[in-house]
Amino acid sequence: IDNSEDGLAAQLAVLISQSTGRAVRWRAAGFNSATSGQIRDHVLPNLSADPWTHIVLAIGTNDTKNFHSVPRFKKEFGGLLYGLRAKWPEARVVWSPVLEFTRAPAMPPLLGKILEIRATDMNRMGERLCLERGAVPASRLPITNPEAGFASDGFHASEAGYRAWAEHLVGPVLGN
Numbered sequence: 001i002d003n004s005e006d007g008l009a010a011q012l013a014v015l016i017s018q019s020t021g022r023a024v025r026w027r028a029a030g031f032n033s034a035t036s037g038q039i040r041d042h043v044l045p046n047l048s049a050d051p052w053t054h055i056v057l058a059i060g061t062n063d064t065k066n067f068h069s070v071p072r073f074k075k076e077f078g079g080l081l082y083g084l085r086a087k088w089p090e091a092r093v094v095w096s097p098v099l100e101f102t103r104a105p106a107m108p109p110l111l112g113k114i115l116e117i118r119a120t121d122m123n124r125m126g127e128r129l130c131l132e133r134g135a136v137p138a139s140r141l142p143i144t145n146p147e148a149g150f151a152s153d154g155f156h157a158s159e160a161g162y163r164a165w166a167e168h169l170v171g172p173v174l175g176n
Contacts, residue, residue: 001151004028006159008058011166012173016054019174027052035063037076044083054173055084055091057135058165060098060126064118070125077126081133093135094172096165097123103143106154138172141165 001007009028017024027050029043036059059080063073084093101107101115123140130137141164143149149161157165170176 001157001159001162006162008157008162008165008169009056011163012056012169015166015170016173019170033062034059035066035068035076036060036073036080040076040080040083044080044087047087049087052088052091055088055093056169056173057084057093057095059095060119060122064098064101064115064122067118070121073122074125074129078129078133081129081135085134092173092175093130094138094169095126095130095135096138096169097126097140099141100143103146104155105146105150136172138169141168 004010007028009026013024013026016022029047030039031043034043039059057080060073060077063076068076081093084091098119101119102109102112104112107115127137129135144164145160149158149164150156151158151161
């Protein structure tokens with residue numbers, strides 16, 4: 001996407017505002033290709049302790065594609081959840097599981113199948129960690145129209161893909 005207003009955080013904020021009739025203040029934090037451990041170690045410590053009421057985590061895809069082990073993901077994502085809970089104990093933390101790799105247009109079929117096996121294991125561990133550590137695991141994003149939902153690179157979300165993702169997450173974020 002060309003503008004952050006077309007990304008997941010901004011589109012989710014619009015949907016939350018429309019659903020609640022309230023103004024929404026949002027912030028996106030992270031960096032390209034970041035893994036759970038990198039977010040835990042380099043982003044979380046540098047976020048101001050503003051009183052966020054909701055935190056959405058779109059994390060795990062890079063851990064999976066980088067072939068991090070499930071025990072490593074457990075340590076790093078689990079530590080991230082603990083850190084978020086310590087910094088924002090009252091916030092509703094929602095995790096969006098790893099995407100379905102076999103649906104990404106740029107993914108070679110065999111690699112997609114291999115990564116999908118790994119994603120299943122990562123998602124199982126991520127859901128367990130969320131339930132243990134006071135976060136909400138959302139259901140996996142259904143990819144119904146890969147041609148429209150992915151950017152021209154065939155891997156990252158397009159504006160329409162982020163919109164569909166935001167629509168998918170608004171219910172879990174609001175507790176519906």
